[in-house]
Amino acid sequence: MAKVVRAAAVQAEPKWLDIDEGIDQVIGYIGEAAAGGAQIVSFPEVFIPGYPWWIWLDAPAWGMQFVSRYIQNSMTRDGEHMTRIAEAAAANDIFVVLGFSERSGSTVYMSQAIINGSGEIVAVRRKLKPTHVERSVYGEGDGSDIAVHDTDLGKIGALNCAEHLQPLTKYAMYSMGEQIHVASWPSFSVYRGAAQALSAEVNNAATLTYAVEGQTFVLAPCAVVGEAGQDLFCDTDLKRQLLQLGGGFAQIYGPEGSALAPQLAETEEGILFADLDFDLIDIAKHAYDPVGHYSRPDVFQLLFNPRKNERVSAFGTSDPLVRDIMTGQVALTEGDTD
Template sequence: MTSTAYKVACVQAAPEYFDMEAGVAKTVRLIEEAAQAGAKLIAFPECWIPGYPWWAWLDAAAVGMQFVPRHFNNCMTVDGPEVQAIAKAAMDNEIYVVLGYSEKQDGSLYIAQLHIDPWTQTITPRRKLKATHTERTIFGEGDGSDFFVRDTALGRVGSLCCWEHLNPLNKFAMYAQNEQIHIGAWPGFSLYAEKAYALGPELNTAVSQVYAAEGQCFVLAATALVTSEIQDMICDNDFKRELLPLGGGASRIFGPDGSSIGEPLNADEEGIIYADIDLDMISIAKAAADPSGHYSRPDVFRMVANKERRTNVEQVGDPDNSQPRVISIDELLDTESEVAVEAAE
């Protein structure tokens, strides 16, 4: 399909905490629900599968280690059967999916997002460039290749996670690629709600709204909910329950002029926010200010971005001679016995 006007969907829901299989099933249900409502794109929260690790913010890292194996074992790989099932749902329902999840690669985890395009039948993964604060005790880092904007049948679609939106250079790297639809994945805003303004809904919703106005693009900011079931899993005393109260939902959709579109849900309400968007609105906003175009001054300010994909190991030498040596135990025993006989003689 190619159209400038269509319906989009932004999730506000509780994850199936520590349960990858149930999380995939819920994801598929929400994809089907949004598609049946006529949406052509759906946005999910940060670390939607298997749920954001709020436990890391509630106690010392050593205490949080009790949750590490269960969390790790319920994280998806980028090419695993769980992602395949979600991709099939996207294709069957002809809806573009941007999914927040915790990506597992070998022994490491990354805060990540998947772009699933049903029309090109492709999956494009990205990772959060820098885990925030205590997240660094759990997750690794992305690189410059993760800052992309995809050219799709719906327009130019990009995404960032949580406080990636607070780094001005991150934002400018996206604006400079003529982003038209932006998906912001957030974990939900109940954590430290009364103790840390910077983590609350007012400031972070404002960040999404400013992103829309600053980049002249549509923004879908998806958030998760904290439920009593999640509390019971990770809060072993009343103090931790006070630090992580119920609710925290603040999903929103903003237009390229910063206006709020769609009907927001209550902070403890699970559902999907819908909005009808028209990409032609962007040209009106861009006429006033385009930060990487006519409203910029490249003679005064310039940004250098390294978009190279980072690898931990660089292979050198003859690839045919790079495999480890494998020695047969039977051959080794035979060799040792021959040596022993020769020594005896």
């Protein structure tokens, strides 16, 4: 395991609702991050094909004009677009953590792909619970989406946006020994001055808290709303007031709470770089380790179901109960329901 990892977090406006331009943009940033010496590059929440800001601006009926286009420009986890990104990761020998809208049939999910420097897809995870009006667009993940993965760079995990306000989700992640965490965010420019809970101040504090609580490095890529986004989603002056320009507040935090990269202006697009010295993790955990020496499992314990939630399951002879019934070791009687 490397002792120092050079990391990158992207702050940029997506290529709204255009999957092909979005893939080209992501590949460009992969190359730019690698040229800057990065071994891992992270992207904002649903960067392809962009965050569906219409859900915060008007009635569902008005927003239906975007739905088909959004679904059609969402990626599958194993299609040609993911293959292009994986090839770019391999060509640049860099890990990629990409936020994207994942299409499965006509359902979309707020997903994050972790791809290693050989172009292998380590994992694709889905946001466990879309936030507020996001549930009008996206499906939900399950316990298998709460995971940390052993890689050549260390133990890597990822969450989206307000998942960083879920204490039990965070504790489960901490328990897996995460060393590099990607906290993917959309821009912080909606309802500015009217909804403090959606502000950069509050949500960057949540990201910082994650770093300090989990004693992990946190890469926090963040999208930007530019004129293209405003023009697409805002057909009135009122909507332009609700969804303002800017909102980019990307950052990289150390496990003891330090900001490791100078921030870009909130309207600026670019990449933040930082060198992650893993010795800082040991120093931070020496003081606070909520899943180690600073825990009290005799008082508090977390119940966690990490299994995948299959919508349809087929019974077969591999199922122990079915096998016992078929071989006569268990007999069913009238009235049995279990």
